[in-house]
Amino acid sequence: MDDIIHQADQQQFICVVDGKTSRLSYRMLDPDTVDACSTLVPSELRGRGIADKLARHFYDWSQAQGLAIVASCSYIDVWLRRNAK
Numbered sequence: 001m002d003d004i005i006h007q008a009d010q011q012q013f014i015c016v017v018d019g020k021t022s023r024l025s026y027r028m029l030d031p032d033t034v035d036a037c038s039t040l041v042p043s044e045l046r047g048r049g050i051a052d053k054l055a056r057h058f059y060d061w062s063q064a065q066g067l068a069i070v071a072s073c074s075y076i077d078v079w080l081r082r083n084a085k
Contacts, residue, residue, distance in 0.1 A: 004053055004054060013054050017050065022051070025039075037072055039054060039055065059079075
């Protein structure tokens with residue numbers, strides 16, 4: 001699997017696998033709070049753990065930045081409840 005890339009200027013994390021792009025989009029609500037808006041993995045790539053890897057990178061980045069997370073994306077909401085430290 002290719003690496004996760006943080007495109008801060010576009011407020012997203014992406015991963016390209018087999019020429020298909022998966023992404024986790026976020027938006028800054030204020031200087032201290034980030035909202036995970038959506039996670040998209042093409043159907044032919046599902047089941048490979050890509051969404052989990054995107055979520056982990058997003059979480060690690062937000063924690064390193066000292067940001068509180070709001071999850072309007074249902075996948076991230078569940079992921080945080082299961083995995084947040």
